[in-house]
Amino acid sequence: MTPLTHPTRTRLSDPLASAPDLTGRRAVVTGGSSGLGLVTTRALIRRGATVVIGARDTARTQRARDHLIAELNLPAGRLIVAPLDLIDPHSIRDFAKAVGDAPLDLLVLNAGISSVPLRHDHAGIESQFATNHLGHFALTGHLLPFLVPGVDPRIVTVSSALYTGATLDLDDLSSRTSYSPGRAYSRSKLANVIFAVELQRRLSAQGGTVRSFAAHPGMARTPLHATYPSAATRVLTGAVARVIGRDPGPADIGVLTAALNQEATPTLFWGPAGSKTIPDALGQPFAAVASDSATAAALWLKSEQLSGVGILS
Numbered sequence: 564m565t566p567l568t569h570p571t572r573t574r575l576s577d578p579l580a581s582a583p584d585l586t587g588r589r590a591v592v593t594g595g596s597s598g599l600g601l602v603t604t605r606a607l608i609r610r611g612a613t614v615v616i617g618a619r620d621t622a623r624t625q626r627a628r629d630h631l632i633a634e635l636n637l638p639a640g641r642l643i644v645a646p647l648d649l650i651d652p653h654s655i656r657d658f659a660k661a662v663g664d665a666p667l668d669l670l671v672l673n674a675g676i677s678s679v680p681l682r683h684d685h686a687g688i689e690s691q692f693a694t695n696h697l698g699h700f701a702l703t704g705h706l707l708p709f710l711v712p713g714v715d716p717r718i719v720t721v722s723s724a725l726y727t728g729a730t731l732d733l734d735d736l737s738s739r740t741s742y743s744p745g746r747a748y749s750r751s752k753l754a755n756v757i758f759a760v761e762l763q764r765r766l767s768a769q770g771g772t773v774r775s776f777a778a779h780p781g782m783a784r785t786p787l788h789a790t791y792p793s794a795a796t797r798v799l800t801g802a803v804a805r806v807i808g809r810d811p812g813p814a815d816i817g818v819l820t821a822a823l824n825q826e827a828t829p830t831l832f833w834g835p836a837g838s839k840t841i842p843d844a845l846g847q848p849f850a851a852v853a854s855d856s857a858t859a860a861a862l863w864l865k866s867e868q869l870s871g872v873g874i875l876s
């Protein structure tokens with residue numbers, strides 16, 4: 564297993580050229596109905612995997628599935644839809660049951676909401692932290708036993724380059740005293756990165772074969788930005804995405820590199836670099852805030868307490 568120390572920035576061109584044939588392998592993609600999750604799902608089933616996708620809007624997810632099955636002329640069983648609401652512990656458990664107890668080779672923790680108005684989960688936790696981090700934490704706990712017997716088993720957490728400017732503030736997860744939609748989103752993405760790094764540390768200490776990666780899409784032109792509560796922010800972000808953003812296909816290269824490339828290591832944060840249309844994959848060392856062991860331990864404990872799911876502790 565690769566040590567977590569002294570990682571070197573790595574740039575890979577055409578990183579999927581030698582991606583393995585995934586025939587017979589099983590993958591789960593959360594949020595596989597839209598944007599980056601849909602692109603990830605297409606790439607995996609095109610290489611032969613059977614994929615389970617989960618999202619809240621099951622009609623939209625079913626439409627996305629039917630479209631991919633028809634487009635790629637696949638047997639119906641290669642792409643399975645199961646309802647998933649990451650803010651609801653019962654839904655997460657039911658989704659994990661629907662995934663089944665056969666070996667799993669890849670778990671892509673992709674689903675997310677961004678910069679939404681203040682809402683809370685059943686326990687009073689701000690909804691972006693609850694959805695983007697806590698829900699995925701719990702799902703990982705449910706599915707980890709099935710990844711252990713997988714082939715080159717990987718967990719890929721989709722975060723954002725915005726994590727570097729975020730503060731975790733675990734003592735104010737309700738955000739009731741002060742709420743900024745953008746700050747809460749960045750906090751959830753910081754939690755994603757800390758989770759991915761700490762999970763890799765714990766998996767590595769155990770000596771098994773499952774590996775945890777973190778990746779990001781840069782800025783991608785997806786429906787994610789349409790939910791900002793402020794019209795001005797929606798217009799501004801839409802304009803910025805048109806100018807500097809990538810379409811979901813090229814933006815997804817870091818996620819797919821983390822999922823499939825044999826040279827990719829979990830010690831780096833994988834994202835796109837260079838060309839808007841055919842980017843390289845760039846693995847960058849994590850910022851110090853992502854690998855502070857005291858912060859990671861505090862996040863882990865809090866996540867276990869709030870989700871009721873224990874992972875490698």
Ligand SMILES: NC(=O)c1ccc[n+]([C@@H]2O[C@H](COP(=O)([O-])OP(=O)(O)OC[C@H]3O[C@@H](n4cnc5c(N)ncnc54)[C@H](OP(=O)(O)O)[C@@H]3O)[C@@H](O)[C@H]2O)c1
Pocket residue numbers: 593594595596597598599600617618619620621623647648649650672673674675676677694721722723724779780781782783784785786787788
């Ligand atoms: N787009 C960007 O510029 C950008 C930049 C940095 C990071 N990212 C990250 O990339 C990931 C994918 O985002 P995207 O841009 O592809 O967004 P998107 O097109 O809006 O897709 C989000 C997906 O997440 C699902 N989802 C949302 N809430 C959910 C919940 N409670 N339970 C289960 N599924 C849920 C959505 O389906 P339902 O609504 O049906 O549930 C949808 O399938 C996110 O983690 C995001 O933070 C995106």
